[in-house]
Amino acid sequence: GDSVTQMEGPVTLSEEAFLTINCTYTATGYPSLFWYVQYPGEGLQLLLKATKADDKGSNKGFEATYRKETTSFHLEKGSVQVSDSAVYFCALSDSGTGGFKTIFGAGTRLFVKA
Amino acid sequence: DGGITQSPKYLFRKEGQNVTLSCEQNLNHDAMYWYRQDPGQGLRLIYYSQIVNDFQKGDIAEGYSVSREKKESFPLTVTSAQKNPTAFYLCASAGGGLNTIYFGEGSWLTVV
Numbered sequence: 102g103d104s105v106t107q108m109e110g111p112v113t114l115s116e117e118a119f120l121t122i123n124c125t126y127t128a129t130g131y132p133s134l135f136w137y138v139q140y141p142g143e144g145l146q147l148l149l150k151a152t153k154a155d156d157k158g159s160n161k162g163f164e165a166t167y168r169k170e171t172t173s174f175h176l177e178k179g180s181v182q183v184s185d186s187a188v189y190f191c192a193l194s195d196s197g198t199g200g201f202k203t204i205f206g207a208g209t210r211l212f213v214k215a
Numbered sequence: 216d217g218g219i220t221q222s223p224k225y226l227f228r229k230e231g232q233n234v235t236l237s238c239e240q241n242l243n244h245d246a247m248y249w250y251r252q253d254p255g256q257g258l259r260l261i262y263y264s265q266i267v268n269d270f271q272k273g274d275i276a277e278g279y280s281v282s283r284e285k286k287e288s289f290p291l292t293v294t295s296a297q298k299n300p301t302a303f304y305l306c307a308s309a310g311g312g313l314n315t316i317y318f319g320e321g322s323w324l325t326v327v
Contacts, residue, residue: 133314144221144305144318145258152314190257194314203248203309203316207257 103128107191107206115214120178122209124165124191127172132195134158134167134174139188139208148176148189186213218242219319221306226324228293228300236291236304236322244310244317247289251275252303252321261304264289293324301326 108123126134133152137145149158154169165176174191191206219240228234240247246265250258260273264283278297283289289308293300306319 135315137318142321144219144321145307147315147317150315192316194316196314202260202263203314205258210255 103132103193103195103202103204105191105193105204105206107189107209110188110208110210111212112209113212113214114181116183117180118213120176120181120185120211122176122189122191122211124174124176124206125172126174126191126193128193128195130195132193134165135192135194135203136163136165136174136176137190137192137205139190141187145190181211181213183213183215186211219306219308219317221304221319221322224320224322226322227327228324230326231295233292233294234324236293236306236324238289238291238306238319239287240289240306240308240319241287242308242310242317243286244308245286246309247283248307248309248316249273249279249281249289249291250305250307252305254303258305261291300324 104127106125135150136148138148139145149160151158151167157166163178165174188208188210190208194203222237248263249261259275261279262281264270280292304322307316309316
């Protein structure tokens with residue numbers, strides 16, 4: 102079945118460092134891909150998405166490119182801030198029996214130090 | 216403002232009691248979902264509903280029940296049969312092409 106694998110955390114960076122969180126997926130169809138962010142004690146917020154191969158999603162300085170050839174959707178940010186400390190979830194959504202199902206990775210916790 | 220409202224934010228339950236978590240959305244979304252999140256863990260799907268008066272079990276439905284009598288509402292009941300109910304519960308909905316899911320703020324349930 103479909104699955105999402107993302108790098109284990111926690112990831113600890115200093116402010117203004119470059120961030121990469123790896124995400125790879127397996128899917129039988131042509132899924133849409135997402136990154137969500139979860140701040141402590143809150144629900145998940147959609148950060149960015151891409152719906153087809155070679156699309157680049159971007160938001161708040163974060164970006165990720167849908168790479169079908171490597172089945173990847175790595176999240177990057179050029180210069181992280183303390184306020185970016187959160188848990189980041191990679192996800193895919195694909196159609197199947199019963200409609201669309203969204204499958205989430207295990208999450209990667211990011212700590213940014215001042 | 217449009218969104219997904221979960222209540223209560225915090226709930227304490229005695230062992231053996233059933234409790235119901237509320238989820239309301241005004242996004243006119245057809246699909247609604249319930250996820251469970253344990254501390255430091257990912258999300259696990261409990262139940263989902265693609266349309267009013269219809270719902271399907273997710274990966275961990277045992278000990279939970281839902282109803283979908285109205286498009287806007289998808290309450291989750293945590294029954295006494297759920298042996299380890301202490302967790303963070305997230306309600307979500309999806310509309311349009313049904314492939315972008317949006318979340319509420321979550322509800323913390325603690326068994327005391």
